[in-house]
Amino acid sequence: MLFNSLSFLLFFPIVTIIYFLLPHQWRWLHILIASCIFYMFFVPYYILILFITILIDYFAGIWIERSEGKKRKQYLLISIISTVLVLFVFKYYNFFIDNYNGIANLIGWNYSIDALAIILPIGLSFHTFQSLSYVIEVYRGNQKAETNFGIYSLYVMYYPQLVAGPIERPQNLLHQFKRENNFKFQNFHRGIRLIIVGFFMKLVVADRLGIYVDSVYNNADKHGGLSLALATFFFAFQIYCDFAGYSSIAIGASRVMGISLMTNFRRPYLSKTVSEFWRRWHISLSTWFKDYVFISMGGSRVKTKSKLYFNLMVTFLISGFWHGASWTFVIWGGLNGLYLIFEQMIHRVHTFLASVKFFTVFRIIYVFVLICIAWIFFRSNSIGDALMITKKIFTSRGKLFTPPDPEILIYCFLAVFMIIANEVFYEMIYAKRRIKRYTVLNNAYMIFLIICIILLGVFDGGQFIYFQF
Amino acid sequence: MKVHLYKLFRFFLIAITILLLIDFSLGKVMGTLYNRMNVGEKARANYFIRRDTSSVVIFGSSRALYHYHSKVIADSLGLSVYNAGRSNQSIIYHLALLQGIVERHPPKTVVLDLKEDEFVKSPYKYEVLSALLPYCNTNEGIREIYLRANPNYKYWSWSHLLPYNSSVFATLYRGLKRGKDKDIRGFMPLDGTFKDERKISKNCGTSSLPIDTVLVTCFHDFVKLCKEKNIELFVTISPRYSRYECVRPELSSVLEAAQKSNVAVHDFSEVIDDKTLFYDLWHLNKKGALVYSQKLAAELKLKSATD
Known part of the structure; x- marks a missing residue:
């Protein structure tokens, strides 16, 4: 959903009014559902890619916190590599293939590789970086691993900044979802x-x-x-x-x-x-x-x-x-x-x-x-x-x-x-x-x-x- | 909490009231100035929609505007002629204009100048339709057609200011300025001669271009409206200097639609070959318009004689 669309002009007040009408404990779930709807306005099934990233980093965060020594670093590396891999496949794979094919063509090598017919999921670079900042901060000990999967999902998917940032840090955002926010003029x-x-x-x-x-x-x-x-x-x-x-x-x-x-x-x-x-x-x-x-x-x-x-x-x-x-x-x-x-x-x-x-x-x-x-x-x-x-x-x-x-x-x-x-x-x-x-x-x-x-x-x-x- | 809600209520009440008041009063001022314009394409459209009572009307985009010398055609036919052509516009605009005037004063004959790519999909054809906005709140015929192209407008039609979006300066400048266009009944001559060499295209492309069904439907409705109101319709494609050694795929969509509506297309695209009569590859100059208008008037005469 685009901010400069009629759908957003309806979506925003409805979501906000329901948010304040709901009891505090249900608000995060409401915003999470709203964020899913917001994202699915673009290409609905791409939410699965987002889900994979969320799943990897959610467990990575918990395992990093629970382990010590080399294991911590290993979990961090696994998390970073797998998160970046998703970004690589969707955003950079075709770029590298194009360059490879160009060079192969130049030196007369007849081994071209077909590019993937995929569209870049909207805002992928933004939520990839937001996810990465979470695991790195947990690794550095600046942030406790989030055990509530829903709240963590909301951290990555929070609709106002889901597709183009600002790229938030977990220390600034996560605690705000748990805090009771009453309506203030x-x-x-x-x-x-x-x-x-x-x-x-x-x-x-x-x-x-x-x-x-x-x-x-x-x-x-x-x-x-x-x-x-x-x-x-x-x-x-x-x-x-x-x-x-x-x-x-x-x-x-x-x-x-x-x-x-x-x-x-x-x-x-x-x-x-x-x-x-x-x-x-x-x-x-x-x-x-x-x-x-x-x-x-x-x-x-x-x-x-x-x-x-x-x-x-x-x-x-x-x-x-x-x-x-x-x-x-x-x-x-x-x-x-x-x-x-x-x-x-x-x-x-x-x-x-x-x-x-x-x-x-x-x-x-x-x-x-x-x-x-x-x-x-x-x-x-x-x-x-x-x-x-x-x-x-x-x-x-x-x-x-x-x-x-x-x-x-x-x-x-x-x-x-x-x-x-x-x-x-x-x-x-x-x-x-x-x-x-x-x-x-x-x-x-x-x-x-x-x-x-x-x-x-x-x-x-x-x-x-x-x-x- | 109650205090915050009270403040919110007060804020909304005051802000919305002020906003509506400004919108209404500024909108009225803009509307008055818009109607006072005497110069430019907006002034010509104003005159045509609100006051013109010509028997023959020319519709089309820039090629209509620059090619059809109203006075020459009028003298030849002995009827009043108005050129309602407007640059960059498409069949949606022409249909809106016809529907907007037909109840007030249906013309006897309508000349519709089509471009070869008239039905090819392009977002630009919708963007320029904002030219119709100043008439949407006062002319039901125009409003109905505009909503086809931009259905969301119904949510914004409460605003008196929005119709003047992106025409503030022209409205202020021309609304306050005195003076008038030299009256040649809507026709705008182009001065100058084409200087470059002609390029003959040998390849027109094989794949068919995306056709916009909304535009095709508008064309069918245009023909239907003419038939309903007993208006004689003369569909033309006017002269161009560019030449093709192949069949342009976009042209077939025009011919197909015309055939479906049972209307003949009078293709004048290659009837003038003299470079000195052209302003550029696509437009005749003042002299060329004179020559072409005489040719067209003769055709119109012949048609009405045979009918």
């Missing part, structure tokens, strides 16, 4: 506000910009540098608003029921360094990679600089590969890794620039440009396309593409302007002065956003970009 108000903001970001900004971006990127060879640069600029905001919008709806829907999910985005395009960007962008995934990959390899506490650079690069290459089984994503990850390594190399320059306020805006623009260059690889249909687009942006100007209805372009700029204004306002005023959350101004803002959604929203924009991961 403050939670409701905060949650609804986040939902409205999320819908605004998705319908008014992301889907609107998507019209221009798709028109240009899907016919990249026919467009000049100016159109491609503008489409890349728009894509930066499209992907941000698409994903942050989803996260906002997810966090808001959960908040209404009194369950807090972690913040996933914190105005990333106002970052002054690339490392700051990664502390503000897709926070639940960045911290996952930091906690379970980067630190496991030694993190930044290593003897040599080159080992640190190696750790950074490997983490970002895996992160790129997590996003999609394509070389464009790997290069996107690699580029971000390179940015961070370069930033480490010149950290003294950054320290100096940080001390002079005058440079703040330039630093923000510099980081934004770097991130946009990386987005070209993320959005392009192939590496060839990405290279051609990059080359065109820097070498040719061409005529600016205007859609058949030029009004679309005005809405695109307006959408970007509104998002930038909103981000700057939050960063500079709202967050610092801590304006009281429940004020007339806040309610007026909500009504303004709803009017914007009605007047400027795109209602047939389809699914969220991150669902494919």
